[in-house]
Amino acid sequence: MNRARLLMMNAALGPLDYRVPDGMDVVPGSVVLAPLGPRQVIGIVWEEGRLPAERVADSRLRPLLEVLPVPPLRAELRRLIEWTADYYCASLASVARMVLSSGGALKGPATMTEYRLSGGMPERMTPQRERAMAALEGEQATIRELAGLSDVSEGVLRGLVNQGVLEPVVVDCDRPYLLARADYAEPVLNGAQQDVADRFVAAVEERRFAPFLLDGVTGSGKTETYFEAIAAAIRAGQQTLVLLPEIALTEAFLRRFEDRFGAAPVLWHSSLKSTERRRGWRAIASGSAQVVVGARSALFLPYANLGLIVVDEAHETSFKQDEGVRYNARDVAVMRARFERIPVVLASATPALESLQMAAAGTYEKLDLESRYGGAMLPAITTINLTEEPPERGRWLAPPLVEAMQARMERGEQTLLFLNRRGFAPLTLCRNCGHRFQCPNCSAWLVEHRLSHRLACHHCGHETSTPDACPECGEHDCLVACGPGVERIADEVAAILPEARVAVATSDTLNTPEKAAAFVAAAEEGAIDVIVGTQLVTKGFHFPELTLVGVVDADLGLEGGDLRAAERTYQQVAQVAGRAGRGAKPGEVLIQTRHPDAPVIAALAAGDRDAFYDAETEARRHAGAPPFGRWAAIIVSSEDEAEAREAANRIGATRPNLPDVAILGPAPAPLSLLRGRYRYRLLINARRTAQVQDVIRDWLGALTFPSGVRVGVDIDPYSFV
16 A cells, blocks of 8 residues: 555545555554644545545655554444444544544553552651541552542642652553453343343354344343343453443442452543543553443444443433534444444333334344342332322422331331432522523523532533622522422421431532442442432432332423423333332332323323333324434524524525425524524424435535534434423
């Protein structure tokens, strides 16, 4: 190969050709360093026939500078990049950047310096030094990391280094991970679990594309069945990827994994330090990482020998990326398995309607676990009609739920209260002048968080301290919290049950794996009586003493015009109900609602999932909604409202007129101002046979927009705000 076509990491550049110097070994997939003007940029060598570009004469080609010391990206991963870019109307460069997501990993082998206590003592002891030495016993890390662990400044630690109290240790950045053992602690499975596990193991051993939908009730032992598939992959020397929807679930999963395989998997998520990302990326690319557990971005890593993909809680909407490349990790996981020719397991107690339809059509093989493991029974579910049994004035918990909580306290059992609303109250206003606290960057109210004494926007992250007086009229002691959040429910529990030990479990309070692990340990040790949480607690947790689940407002998810609202509500409530009675003691679920006759609430109360899914299927079929039709959205935004509106109107005015495609809008988005940008949306509803992506590319490709306008495309959208 004397010339190479590169996929550049900047979509605006397009493909570029370079000369390959004599002696340089370049193959498709090689990651290289190339000159671009006065700069040096990274590119990926691609097949010319798959990456069209104007061919430049050999005499005009500049030479490549270096092949970076990482394995070439395999053909299967390159095909996934192409498919993802094509299906989600994204650039190849934006998808490829997710693959090369650790810049440090591309630089080759390296060492770093960490520090640990040497056993010596400082010449002069100070309170800060004493605190640091006590906190760092047995620890080894960088100065910055040790400062975080000991809660002292880096200057204090550098003083201890100068005095020999902390000694440097040179470590290999790419030191290997402990190896998992397939036979470390083999479980005893029941008959149904064994049948499912055998199917998974056979597919791994056959090394063929086999998509499975694992449909098992909460507590049925789904994890144990796919652990056997992971064991088969380990025995075969193949890698496994397990996708989880929440970082907070990681710690509980890691403990189960370590108990089964004797070593922790390799982690991949946004909270990793750069050194951890570098180490993990290189281990994955070399093939030494046996099992990777991560968030959706782990799907695009350059696995050397991938043999199995598992998507746990596959129904979760958090697998859908809403910024950048707007992909659905559940669907891309199936496509990666197809390109790699390996099995993929979609596991859920409440599968997405699209997945159930794929199983009904025979595309996925559906495997069922219909009963809980070890004889545990599914909980009894009862609705509380809030129009007939309302809470006391100023409160949010109805008398039957309060009585059930008191009974659990007396028996030493635990209660979980679910309300999918963070903070103390969703709206704060002035009772004197009516002023409402609104985000300056978004068309959304600021949410009061009393635990941290702040008002926060949950869309852009804007925060401000809670004022003592109304900023509009200057009146003191006039601010009123409207509506409940989990913090307000926790305060109500403390007033009703003053002896109860209450924990608030949300993405605010469990925002690191360490905090999540501490919460799980406290709950398992019986140090928590009542958990008040958001959707974070609806999945993955197993507390044997938790026998009561109260859904504070089951109607909340049905508001707002979400086209998947009923399905999402059913999934969340069914999942949180599944936390009750997972041990030897029976569980009970009480659902507070003002609409007990609504189809989704009635189905939950009757435990009739099939009836709900049948009704939802017919409603979707009638509306031409997924999986029977296609949705796509075009989102237009600008910091200038008039500019955004004009661009959206131009798009609307040039819409194609096609018999199998309906285009609605443009209209201001429900969240019309987001992070300082004004937003308009168009919604496309098409038949399954329509080539939606081609229609959108041809339509938008003929238009030009001012530099301040962004036009985004969302294929198969989940968010409609």
